[in-house]
Amino acid sequence: xxxxxxxxxxxxxxxxxxxxxxxxxxxxxxxxxxxxxxxxxxxxxxxxxxxxxxxxxxxxxxxxxxxxxxxxxxxxxxxxxxxxxxxxxxxxxxxxxxxxxxxxxxxxxxxxxxxxxxxxxxxxxxxxxxxxxxxxxxxxxxxxxxxxxxxxxxxxxxxxxxxxxxxxxxxxxxxxxxxxxxxxxxxxxxxxxxxxxxxxxxxxxxxxxxxxxxxxxxxxxxxxxxxxxxxxxxxxxxxxxxxxxxxxxxxxxxxxxxxxxxxxxxxxxxxxxxxxxxxxxxxxxxxxxxxxxxxxxxxxxxxxxxxxxxxxxxxxxxxxxxxxxxxxxxxxxxxxxxxxxx
Numbered sequence: 001x002x003x004x005x006x007x008x009x010x011x012x013x014x015x016x017x018x019x020x021x022x023x024x025x026x027x028x029x030x031x032x033x034x035x036x037x038x039x040x041x042x043x044x045x046x047x048x049x050x051x052x053x054x055x056x057x058x059x060x061x062x063x064x065x066x067x068x069x070x071x072x073x074x075x076x077x078x079x080x081x082x083x084x085x086x087x088x089x090x091x092x093x094x095x096x097x098x099x100x101x102x103x104x105x106x107x108x109x110x111x112x113x114x115x116x117x118x119x120x121x122x123x124x125x126x127x128x129x130x131x132x133x134x135x136x137x138x139x140x141x142x143x144x145x146x147x148x149x150x151x152x153x154x155x156x157x158x159x160x161x162x163x164x165x166x167x168x169x170x171x172x173x174x175x176x177x178x179x180x181x182x183x184x185x186x187x188x189x190x191x192x193x194x195x196x197x198x199x200x201x202x203x204x205x206x207x208x209x210x211x212x213x214x215x216x217x218x219x220x221x222x223x224x225x226x227x228x229x230x231x232x233x234x235x236x237x238x239x240x241x242x243x244x245x246x247x248x249x250x251x252x253x254x255x256x257x258x259x260x261x262x263x264x265x266x267x268x269x270x271x272x273x274x275x276x277x278x279x280x281x282x283x284x285x286x287x288x289x290x291x292x293x294x295x296x297x298x299x300x301x302x303x304x305x306x307x308x309x310x311x312x313x314x315x316x317x318x319x320x321x322x323x324x325x326x327x328x329x330x331x332x333x334x335x336x337x338x339x340x341x342x
Contacts, residue, residue, distance in 0.1 A: 005030045005084040006029055020040075086280040110316070114141075118272070128167075129212060132218065142166065142214070166196070275312060
């Protein structure tokens with residue numbers, strides 16, 4: 001089987017197009033790289049398409065439609081046309097979501113795509129969705145998110161019968177918004193390994209493999225976790241270098257601390273993946289350097305190789321979570337949609 005081609009948008013990452021191109025080379029995958037050719041260097045398996053433009057405008061859908069030559073628009077079109085099998089971008093989430101949904105389109109029967117982030121924890125990675133694509137949701141959206149997340153964890157991460165929980169304000173059956181209560185009732189009677197409601201502290205504790213929330217709640221939870229991780233990491237570094245004695249102690253625990261740091265490193269995960277579209281779409285963190293970009297490309301490749309899209313569709317159908325919907329219609333992207341998943 002010929003290796004999959006990954007379409008990679010080089011614009012929008014904080015480190016610039018050259019760093020994205022380095023990540024493409026580092027990945028070892030076949031990459032179709034869209035961005036300013038003058039600022040990038042190709043390599044084995046990496047083909048550059050000169051596309052220096054970015055979508056201009058505050059409203060993502062309008063910006064994408066009015067800038068057909070933008071790199072993210074051309075990269076998404078390459079996937080839709082079959083020149084590539086998956087899309088990766090570390091640019092703003094709004095235009096990426098808009099370009100992907102307009103060109104690649106939703107799976108039949110999916111209400112809205114969900115942005116799913118693999119949260120690195122010391123115990124195991126936890127999938128949190130939605131991370132910001134849908135600020136307001138209905139119960140049927142949460143149910144679909146649960147099935148899509150479970151299918152991803154099984155297909156791409158290799159978790160057998162992943163556990164699924166709903167993020168709420170309490171573990172009791174009656175706690176949560178009306179949407180959460182209705183979704184809980186529907187999920188409890190389905191084929192998923194549903195563990196019920198989860199509270200905020202269950203997320204870093206990895207109490208479930210998949211944690212489902214609306215995009216507003218999920219994005220806040222993700223950013224609190226990332227911010228807390230960063231503060232704790234910096235505090236530990238400051239403590240072990242605060243004096244001669246602590247510095248010696250720091251040398252003694254350096255290996256263990258390094259392994260812990262690696263286990264919660266977002267760059268090792270590869271970013272968030274947009275579930276519910278006809279092809280895999282990965283949204284990397286804007287702060288990713290070459291290693292993070294390479295991880296994002298690798299995540300997209302695994303999603304292709306493990307037939308994530310078809311397995312997601314099959315899981316939705318088996319759970320009775322498919323709904324008849326106009327094929328390819330666009331999910332709501334609100335002005336509150338975050339610039340990046342984390």
